[in-house]
Amino acid sequence: MIEDLGSYSVGNFISFGDEVYFRLFERHFEKWWPLHPLMLALGAAILVLSWLGKTRAVAIGLAAALAFCAVTFHFRLYAELTPVGKFFGWAFLLQSALILLWGFTSKPIGKLRPAVPTIMGAGLAFSGLAIYPFLALGAERKMSGAEYFGMSPDPTICLTLGILLMCARPLWFLPLLPIPLLWAAATGGTLDALVASFAMALPVVASVTVAAAIWKAVSLCMAASAKSGIQSNP
């Protein structure tokens, strides 16, 4: 269908304006208030439970938030404007299922130790919970159009990435990354095309996650290597 793909920019595929996009959050707010404080409480609980290593409870909480976001935002609102909405609705449901799988089939992560990636993950998760709603005010949007964890995709993915970064098992961590990273790229491209403030917020969060994940993996490899060196040394 598109023969000269090089001549297209992301903006060519965005078929709606900034007013319409930000109205989605206001409409979501009108429909679901006062569920927002409950979702924030759920997010706070997930953060605390992660630190305590309660893997299953964390997985259930995250999966519920992602699924709620998929159904009430992507399928019911965003899909009205673009087929991308439906695509990410299914992607968020898949992510929800993957997180449940992670929570119930892996060994419990146990109580976390304050390593650098873990603290970074906690920081990102906290940002998704407490800082994201204020970005709307910073962008001179209505507070009823603010984005909250569990209600809107960006803060939900921000908290999810933070929690994943806090996870002590790198092999389990990796399969759970692609969908959040894909959404980060999509939302960054969309907001940038709409010339919106803080367009790069989630892509920055995603980049920090990837950098911290690499750091974590390298640290684990070095630790394992050092351990085997000590063992083989007579």
Add this chain to the structure above:
Amino acid sequence: MNRRHSLKLIGTALALSPSAALAQETKGAMKKIPSSGEELPVIGMGTWRTFNVGGDTVLRDARTEVLKTFFANGGAMVDCSPMYGSAREVLGYALRKTGIPKTLFSAEKIFSEDGSATRKQTAESAGLWGVKTFDLMQIHNLVKWQEHLATLRKMKEEGVIRYLGITTSHGRRHEDLEKIMKSEPLDFVQLTYNITHREVEERLLPVAAEKGIAIIANRPFDGADLFSLVKSKNAKLPGYAAEIGCKTWAEFFLKFIVSHPAVTCAIPATGKVAHMEENMAARLGPMPDEETRKRMIETIAKL
């Protein structure tokens, strides 16, 4: 430029000649569709991005006011596409509220990789708009154009549509479009033309004039980049703008486009009533002559 081509250009330009000025003062500038002689207002309405508001009733009502303003100011051509998300459905909502005026010139597009979907998609779009059929059906971005064009031709013969055409935007596939314009009988071609994107002046507009094809100019403000440009430079309208009846930059940009002899109309899109009023004002008053058009290009190039 051959003699036949020159005569056609002059003929088109006469539609905007001083003798027609009095009528234009009240009625606004009109241009003829070369294949039929039917007149169209030189400012139409696009819906890309602006009418894709989904089920948002607040924005649907706001767009209804925009459409009402368009018709109240003598607007006729409304252009849409299946590619524009919920725009067709929102147009249908607005048309139900405003009522369908006799002056409406409905322009839709076929956007499908399935070459046999022409009639089905036309009917689907007509249902969403709430119209029986369309005045103009265009093939969006040349997608499966051979198959769709063959069906559109039959539909035109059957009286299902009145005109047929083909579209492109952003300066894409101009070589292919030129070949089609030269080889296929078309009523309309839609392409990107504005004061900073004038590539079509070289070949496509002369071919359109020669072949008697009406031209619809999309992206008249280059998205909103032209407004961003003048805003970033804090630019004021030049003194001569008043001589051609321009009180806003929107009028300045639109008058530049529709004063080209080969251009039939421009289709700016907006979601704001005030902007629609500015756009429609571009139909009124004198149009720039060739000399003024050159000054207009220089004014923008110097920013």
